[in-house]
Amino acid sequence: MSRPSLQEIRLDPASLARALAGLDRSSRIPDVLGAPRASGDAFHRLTVGVFGAGSIGSGIADRIARLGVRALLVVDPARFKLESTITHPIGPEAVGRAKAPFVASLAKAASPETRVFAFEGPLQQLPTHVLAACDVALLASDNLLAEVDLTTRCAELGIPLIQGSVYGAGLVAQVRSLANDGAGPCLCCGYGPAEWQALEADARFSCQGEEREAGDAGAARPTASMAHLCAVAADLALMELTRRSLGLSRPDANEEFAYRGALQSLTRTRLTPRPDCPVPHARSTRVGWERDLAQASVAELLRRAGGGDPDVTLSLENHVWTDLILCACDRHRKLARFLPEDADLGVCQECNVTRLPHPFGCRSEVSLRALAGRLDQPLAELGAVAPGSVFLRGNDGTRLFHAPLITGESDAGRPA
């Protein structure tokens, strides 16, 4: 099963020229009274991830694009069904098409100058460096496994998270807004027994025919709601994005807003962390790395991290540190280098059996002690092949070095 990949949505030059001719977004987007930041500047700098392109997420993506944000990422593994036309802003021509690229294309058409990316795959397979490039994450997925994954990763990366959801039968639209500053709550802090039970019930990982499922195999429950309630949730989420972006709310605020349609009322609740939450809340420091990470040495990354912590461990995205090789002749030869996942090690010349990384002799992270004498070598010489991100974890915190999401010129001429 091949990994899903990131695709940038582009317009053909003629369409682009027509779309951009005379378009002045600032003529319609006002500076907000009392806001410390100007609207145009604030939105123009934003890179936003929208996770879930369904009833709520498709509306979010559309309206975010109209703000003229710098970059927009749309993530969803699913395709539109006929029932989608009831709650999604789509027509029957979209049925059967993949949600992420379809919604991303609409967003690109609405804001040609925005760099728009689509990831048609499970959120769990989204590369870390792509998520790390987001200034804020907007979650609109019904899949609890995806929700747990995103809240865990956003908490670690320190990315503010805004979740929009609905309870159709109760006419409730709800938004949770989390700062993810290391001190506040994550989404799982609010889970009760019903959520944990639903998480178990939704998770299905079929191993039929050895086709390994992606891990999001959790069956998302279809949204049972009305289109306008989903639109309220989307717009409440966008209003929260606006408040955070323009400095109208405290950066460390953690709040829930619940709109009750039956009463036409809005309640606001402060969210607090739960001490026994199973999600680690320690926040890492993100460091953008413009050059090829494979050419960086561990020593260079350590210098950039500014620490002399000897207990640091190193991990590379989509790589495993492999100490031992497994084959049939039971001589587990030492390797001691990074291997890309799914690497082909060939056949052992003695036992003529495929060589594999020994599952006990490979790990996701390696200590500096194991790299003694090799700290000045580029990561490529340690086996790394185009790593998108590198984690350095130490006693004084975690640093994430990540490749940029946006490289090169866009079709609209907006540089990286």
Place this chain on the structure above:
Amino acid sequence: MPDVRPDPAHAAGAKPARRGLAALRDAPLTAERESWLVAALARGRGTPTWRARLACEARELLGLEHLSGGRLVVLALDCASELRAIVRLHAPVPCWPPGAPEPVIGPEVDLVLRYPEAILRQPLAGTELVRIARPRDVFLPNVSSQGAFPGEPQALCLGARIPRGLPVREVVLGSYAAFTLQAVTLDEADAAGVLNREAAAWWQQHIERVPLSREPFLPRTEDRA
């Protein structure tokens, strides 16, 4: 570091106060195993919650080894960022080596157990926790065929999902049940699926050989103790 020593009332050599798996918590460890455990846990990283869990699970694994009467031997243990162990399971293990006319039943299997921190917060896929280091060519419906997962040895599937927080002892017991065919999915149409359809079909045709052993994991004498 969490205190992982057993209750002093049940120190090494003392008779466990409980029977069967209920005795696991108080199972005595030899001095060698105790120091092994302490050394492994000293390298543990992660949140205090996770390190405490690692300590409990690692101790239970070694306790299970003690109670198993030799059926389980822990060959290596690592608790640096997750619990990883090589365990030898003495159980009938069907393999189908190239060229053999039918499956050959071996006496033991070396498994690599992996117990990641994510299990604290979410269910995992059934294939995530157990890999087979030795022998090769294990021939079971719930074991992937050689090369099915690129770059990895054969995987044992413990079900459609691993429930959140499943303890390591259940992983070991589930593995034993799978290898002895005491628990097996032979129906290709089962919602959980099968990993090796060819093996499922073969064992369906040779259902009289199932299970390969009726012996429980723990020796019966333990229950009588």
